[in-house]
Amino acid sequence: xxxxxxxxxxxxxxxxxxxxxxxxxxxxxxxxxxxxxxxxxxxxxxxxxxxxxxxxxxxxxxxxxxxxxxxxxxxxxxxxxxxx
Amino acid sequence: xxxxxxxxxxxxxxxxxxxxxxxxxxxxxxxxxxxxxxxxxxxxxxxxxxxxxxxxxxxxxxxxxxxxxxxxxxxxxxxxxxxx
Amino acid sequence: xxxxxxxxxxxxxxxxxxxxxxxxxxxxxxxxxxxxxxxxxxxxxxxxxxxxxxxxxxxxxxxxxxxxxxxxxxxxxxxxxxxxxxxxxxxxxxxxxxxxxxxxxxxxxxxxxxxxxxxxxxxxxxxxxxxxxxxxxxxxxxxxxx
Amino acid sequence: xxxxxxxxxxxxxxxxxxxxxxxxxxxxxxxxxxxxxxxxxxxxxxxxxxxxxxxxxxxxxxxxxxxxxxxxxxxxxxxxxxxxxxxxxxxxxxxxxxxxxxxxxxxxxxxxxxxxxxxxxxxxxxxxxxxxxxxxxxxxxxxxxx
Numbered sequence: 001x002x003x004x005x006x007x008x009x010x011x012x013x014x015x016x017x018x019x020x021x022x023x024x025x026x027x028x029x030x031x032x033x034x035x036x037x038x039x040x041x042x043x044x045x046x047x048x049x050x051x052x053x054x055x056x057x058x059x060x061x062x063x064x065x066x067x068x069x070x071x072x073x074x075x076x077x078x079x080x081x082x083x084x
Numbered sequence: 085x086x087x088x089x090x091x092x093x094x095x096x097x098x099x100x101x102x103x104x105x106x107x108x109x110x111x112x113x114x115x116x117x118x119x120x121x122x123x124x125x126x127x128x129x130x131x132x133x134x135x136x137x138x139x140x141x142x143x144x145x146x147x148x149x150x151x152x153x154x155x156x157x158x159x160x161x162x163x164x165x166x167x168x
Numbered sequence: 169x170x171x172x173x174x175x176x177x178x179x180x181x182x183x184x185x186x187x188x189x190x191x192x193x194x195x196x197x198x199x200x201x202x203x204x205x206x207x208x209x210x211x212x213x214x215x216x217x218x219x220x221x222x223x224x225x226x227x228x229x230x231x232x233x234x235x236x237x238x239x240x241x242x243x244x245x246x247x248x249x250x251x252x253x254x255x256x257x258x259x260x261x262x263x264x265x266x267x268x269x270x271x272x273x274x275x276x277x278x279x280x281x282x283x284x285x286x287x288x289x290x291x292x293x294x295x296x297x298x299x300x301x302x303x304x305x306x307x308x309x310x311x312x313x314x
Numbered sequence: 315x316x317x318x319x320x321x322x323x324x325x326x327x328x329x330x331x332x333x334x335x336x337x338x339x340x341x342x343x344x345x346x347x348x349x350x351x352x353x354x355x356x357x358x359x360x361x362x363x364x365x366x367x368x369x370x371x372x373x374x375x376x377x378x379x380x381x382x383x384x385x386x387x388x389x390x391x392x393x394x395x396x397x398x399x400x401x402x403x404x405x406x407x408x409x410x411x412x413x414x415x416x417x418x419x420x421x422x423x424x425x426x427x428x429x430x431x432x433x434x435x436x437x438x439x440x441x442x443x444x445x446x447x448x449x450x451x452x453x454x455x456x457x458x459x460x
Contacts, residue, residue, distance in 0.1 A: 060217070060220035083284040084281035
């Protein structure tokens with residue numbers, strides 16, 4: 001299983017902040033998973049239709065969307081950060 | 085009359101912090117006056133022998149040593165500043 | 169000595185400065201960020217990624233400590249609901265030399281903006297909106313890359 | 315709002331920060347310089363040019379205010395005898411944006427170092443010496459020239 005966690009407007013569009021999915025093959029990229037999530041339609045389509053607006057972290061480390069998911073336990077998807 | 089004021093090791097070498105001298109002609113430069121002060125010998129020679137180690141202010145504004153004294157009322161001569 | 173706090177509550181910049189002054193350096197630099205009430209803003213809601221935030225900010229602090237000879241670093245970042253005039257963030261640095269303290273403070277703020285997992289939502293009387301990341305902030309953070 | 319004090323006595327960075335936080339900006343930056351006890355230093359004696367100092371520091375502050383959109387500037391510079399651990403100088407800036415506050419703070423410190431009429435004498439157990447200006451400090455101040 002892979003935990004997906006969402007923040008900010010991604011979380012709001014999806015309607016929840018966490019879910020668990022079947023683990024994809026290790027070489028599946030975050031970008032490919034985002035496309036699969038968008039295909040669910042509804043709030044998911046809204047949240048994931050434009051990957052250029054999204055950023056990701058694997059096991060709490062920022063990574064590019066083209067990174068393979070590998071053996072990570074947690075994938076976070078969110079808009080660019082706006083702290084400080 | 086022109087007031088001369090001294091700071092830091094210039095003041096210490098000269099032995100006092102202020103004096104009044106006959107006003108030089110307006111086109112005399114600070115550098116020329118420094119040479120004249122050095123020629124007094126003793127602590128003055130020590131203080132003014134190396135103009136490259138000195139800085140100056142005319143009427144409380146920093147100026148280059150080649151500035152003419154003009155109509156200034158006060159000439160300050162001192163080492164490079166070390167505040168902050 | 170470096171310390172990171174990610175917290176909902178307010179903090180006291182004076183106490184933080186006093187601790188940094190005691191670290192033995194010749195200079196202490198600080199930055200405090202405060203919520204501006206622009207355009208009728210009622211409140212900001214700061215969301216963050218609890219499992220990641222502290223570790224990520226500590227990585228940013230470690231990066232600063234590697235680049236500058238720092239004797240003390242303090243970072244405090246708040247989350248939750250904040251109203252105009254409230255403090256959001258504090259960065260304080262102590263070093264033997266002013267330039268190290270000031271540059272590290274600027275670096276930490278730039279990296280917090282673009283490398284710490286926080287998101288701001290603005291509340292107005294008639295609407296809400298998520299703050300968008302500014303290309304300018306990314307450029308500032310990138311300017312420190314080496 | 316800008317204010318300059320050239321004084322013998324100590325100051326309270328906390329009170330200065332609080333005033334700057336109240337100026338309505340989104341960011342407050344500060345730098346506090348402290349006497350280091352390097353090499354067995356017993357005390358520093360700071361001499362200045364009373365007829366010039368305040369006006370000159372106000373010119374430096376005016377230059378900063380022209381370069382950055384500042385809502386508040388506070389400069390305090392002490393003179394007289396100071397022992398290790400004592401504060402020498404405080405620069406605080408408030409602005410809507412962090413970069414303006416931080417850059418103006420660094421600029422003010424660089425210009426105070428090379429453009430304010432102060433001279434430092436170091437007292438050790440067995441000798442005294444006048445601190446020499448560092449070429450590095452001149453270069454820092456020059457780097458802001460435009």
